[in-house]
Amino acid sequence: MTEDGYKEQGFGAREIGFGKRPAVLVVDFQRGFTDSASPLGGSPLVEQAVQKSVGLLAAARRLGVPVVQTFVASCGEKDALHWKIPAVTSEFHQGNWTTELDPRIYDRDYDVVVQKIGPSLLFQTPAISYLIKERVDTTIVIGCNTSGCVRATVIDAFSYGFRVMVPHDCCGDVDLRPHEDNLRDVGRRYADVLSLEETLSLLEENAPKQN
Numbered sequence: 474m475t476e477d478g479y480k481e482q483g484f485g486a487r488e489i490g491f492g493k494r495p496a497v498l499v500v501d502f503q504r505g506f507t508d509s510a511s512p513l514g515g516s517p518l519v520e521q522a523v524q525k526s527v528g529l530l531a532a533a534r535r536l537g538v539p540v541v542q543t544f545v546a547s548c549g550e551k552d553a554l555h556w557k558i559p560a561v562t563s564e565f566h567q568g569n570w571t572t573e574l575d576p577r578i579y580d581r582d583y584d585v586v587v588q589k590i591g592p593s594l595l596f597q598t599p600a601i602s603y604l605i606k607e608r609v610d611t612t613i614v615i616g617c618n619t620s621g622c623v624r625a626t627v628i629d630a631f632s633y634g635f636r637v638m639v640p641h642d643c644c645g646d647v648d649l650r651p652h653e654d655n656l657r658d659v660g661r662r663y664a665d666v667l668s669l670e671e672t673l674s675l676l677e678e679n680a681p682k683q684n
Contacts, residue, residue, distance in 0.1 A: 490636065492610035495609065526643040536677070540583060612637055637659075643672075
């Protein structure tokens with residue numbers, strides 16, 4: 474089916490729209506994906522997304538918006554899921570440097586951190602309870618990789634009934650094609666795909682500054 478075919482059937486025909494209680498969900502900006510010393514690190518698209526995310530996260534914290542960080546890790550190969558990515562099962566273990574959050578995007582005095590073993594930040598993690606407690610209605614999903622764990626988090630956030638926003642500048646992947654394809658597809662179905670500037674403006678409008 475062509476792009477026109479999707480449009481003819483009504484895919485992406487309306488925007489979801491920003492709510493009044495946003496939170497930022499940061500997916501896997503851990504050193505295993507952001508540090509070139511890792512077998513899975515060094516992607517220019519991921520590096521660009523990290524750099525763009527610094528300003529978004531600074532604004533969210535200034536405005537008192539919840540920030541939830543996640544990293545993927547297992548206790549060891551024995552309890553790792555059946556990933557088809559060798560480094561995830563052999564190296565992404567609790568305590569390994571690859572599971573450390575990139576210091577450029579992490580504020581230990583502000584952010585809530587959850588560990589996950591699968592793709593989605595929301596699958597069997599305490600994040601849902603925290604978002605409910607904070608009465609969040611809108612999730613801003615950023616991180617890597619767009620075609621994997623970011624997409625999985627978007628789908629779960631949508632399935633839980635949250636409004637889902639995806640600042641495309643703040644997401645990265647190994648390759649440009651799946652990055653763009655997945656942004657286009659979640660934008661048809663589950664999320665509003667926005668620029669960083671649009672997201673910052675909506676944050677300012679909908680998250681009152683803290684005294």
